[in-house]
Amino acid sequence: MxxxxxxxxxxxxxxxxxxxxxxxxxxxxxxxxxxxxxxxxxxxxxxxxxxxxxxxxxxxxxxxxxxxxxxxxxxxxxxxxxxxxxxxxxxxxxxxxxxxxxxxxxxxxxxxxxxxxxxxxxxxxxxxxxxxxxxxxxxxxxxxxxxxxxxxxxxxxxxxxxxxxxxxxxxxxxxxxxxxxxxxxxxxxxxxxxxxxxMLLCNFFSSMILENTRLTRIPGEDKKQPLHILDAYHRLLVEEWDKAGKILVQPVNKCQWRPLKKENQKEFGKFSRQSRSVTDLKAKGIHFKPSSCCLMNISFKSYTFYGQVQLPVWLFTSISKLFFINMIAYEASPKSDTGIPIICYVNLLKSLIVKPEDVKELREKKILFSTLVSDEQVVEVIKEIDTCGLDDYYIFDNVKMRIEEHCNNKAKTWIAELIHTNFRNPWTFITLLAATFLLCLTFLQTYYTLNPK
Structure with missing residues (x-):
């Protein structure tokens, strides 16, 4: 003993x-x-x-x-x-x-x-x-x-x-x-x-949420209460709750492992989405806006000449890597009934954030916050989170598909690409204005030379 x-x-x-x-x-x-x-x-x-x-x-x-x-x-x-x-x-x-x-x-x-x-x-x-x-x-x-x-x-x-x-x-x-x-x-x-x-448990779980929300019930208590504290935190991240413990953002579907049958191979192409970073999407006229603290609250809207992605708010700290690694291990545990939403969120982050400029853009949009020394460290943390090769292509697929359709539509992206190519810095813009001004002067000079009073 x-x-x-x-x-x-x-x-x-x-x-x-x-x-x-x-x-x-x-x-x-x-x-x-x-x-x-x-x-x-x-x-x-x-x-x-x-x-x-x-x-x-x-x-x-x-x-x-x-x-x-x-x-x-x-x-x-x-x-x-x-x-x-x-x-x-x-x-x-x-x-x-x-x-x-x-x-x-x-x-x-x-x-x-x-x-x-x-x-x-x-x-x-x-x-x-x-x-x-x-x-x-x-x-x-x-x-x-x-x-x-x-x-x-x-x-x-x-x-x-x-x-x-x-x-x-x-x-x-x-x-x-x-x-x-x-x-x-x-x-x-x-x-x-x-x-x-x-109310100690409710107050404790409320302190784990970045938003100023005070729970009056433990998340999911009326169905199957959380197994442990990590499970409770998982529910707080993948399902959005109001104070009474009611779900505001519905949880994603559980991961379904489906063998690729021959008759369904044509459908496989629709899951082959091109990975685009934040700066690449910005060049296509896609802007970013914070949604909430629920990691599944991701959406996309396409307008005439621009698009808008809403991403959840997240704070990167010195323990973020440890937290995600344990959460991923929990989702991948034997007989787990959580699905793999955190894994899918991390995979999405990996595609969106590949360089410090991507982090900077999301910081400026109040989507990512960080206590780390530099944006480079945030990029390294995201790269080092191992998702064990797991993913669920059905999660976020609608968002990815609509983003891809927007990026492939030349009519919606040509103005954004023109601005991104020619106006990436103020000096380029000033140079273009100066050239336009000189062109106008040359035109006027030519006109009055040919048409004297």
Whole structure:
């Protein structure tokens, strides 16, 4: 049984397991808890994906804190593991009876918790050790959520024990695919601590959205609640929600793998869209405008002499590559029911942004924002995000097709191409004006020479 914490360079046994769970589990409670596990599991990332050509470092392993059994007990995560006990004390009164109550609430659903993971045997973690781990991890997740929504007491507490310099890594570790715990466990613990009416989860998810939107429901809660925090964030990005949790932008269709039959080979040509960068499209008279923070909210309108593409707003930071890599791994996980919309969005970015000038154009249009040093770094980040060769040609196909039709229409693009070719800088424009002026003077001089008064 692995039931240890790393402290002062040595492993020490914990004390929660000393609490014996004596609270009886009634038949009704057992039936209620059975609803939590719906068959979805938190999978490990395949080795071939983990260390691809762009992944020289492991983007799936936590740097500060572990959530769940996959990275539990690593010595380099020992400081945060020890700190979890202090966090538990903040939320749960120090009396043994209260700790027993919270521990037993987790213990009641331990079989369902174990089923959420792959390869977590009782030899590695018996029921007691796994229940203890989940209680500490869920409590720490609630603690970080309180920090995210601006709880000053929790922020000061974190800085006093682990330091302000590492707080970023704690939140990064919350979004790693292999470093997740079921969201229903966190929700259950929040209800036990704050009551059924707590808005902590909604406030936390609202803080993850760039737009000033305050959710009153967890996205998709009425259908199938998110498996974990990464899944919830995925839903926030690919489906646009109002405050009541209602979808404003419909999700894209799931990826459908269809073999190319001989009788359908003529249709394959319609998916062969020419990749055009932002600057190439601008030369064709296509302008860009921000849509929303939903990554699927992409549209195109063609007018008489110009076109307009609406693209979602995105902020590139030092962790954007790590985030996209984990999101892509989640979409590509076994038995995933998410489709591959994030993968398709990244593929679209790769076609639109190939040089710093493309980034500059989207920055000026308030579509891309960045905390990176230069536009060149944004280009490199996008190039290094590996989509594993996956794509769904049906997603965004209507937009790509209409853009291609606009670009191939000479009547709609000739003015834009003329302006782009001849007026790329003010000096060219001034030169053309000067030449036109001289031409007019020459014409007038010739006219009056031939027609004197």
């Amino acid at each position: 692995i039931n240890q914490a790393y402290s002062n360079g040595k492993f020490q046994f914990l004390n929660i397991m000393d609490i014996e769970c004596k609270i009886p589990i009634t038949k009704d409670e057992d039936e209620d808890h059975h609803q939590y596990f719906d068959g979805r599991r938190i999978h490990r990332v395949p080795k071939l994906v983990r260390f691809s050509k762009h992944n020289e470092e492991d983007y799936y392993a936590p740097k500060l804190v572990s959530f769940g059994p996959y990275y539990h007990g690593l010595p380099e995560l020992g400081a945060a593991e020890e700190f979890k006990h202090k966090v538990l004390t903040m939320f749960v009164p120090s009396g043994g009876k209260d700790k027993q109550f919270f521990y037993c609430q987790i213990f009641k659903v331990i079989d369902q918790l174990r089923n959420c993971y792959v390869g977590v045997s009782r030899e590695a973690y018996d029921d007691g050790a796994l229940a203890e781990m989940m209680l500490l991890d869920a409590c720490f997740a609630v603690y970080l959520m309180k920090i995210a929504v601006g709880d000053e007491e929790k922020i000061i507490h974190f800085c006093q024990h682990l330091g302000l310099s590492v707080i970023k890594f704690a939140f990064i570790d919350m979004y790693l695919l292999e470093n997740q715990i079921p969201l229903w466990v966190i929700k259950h613990l929040i209800n036990l601590i704050y009551g059924e009416g707590s």
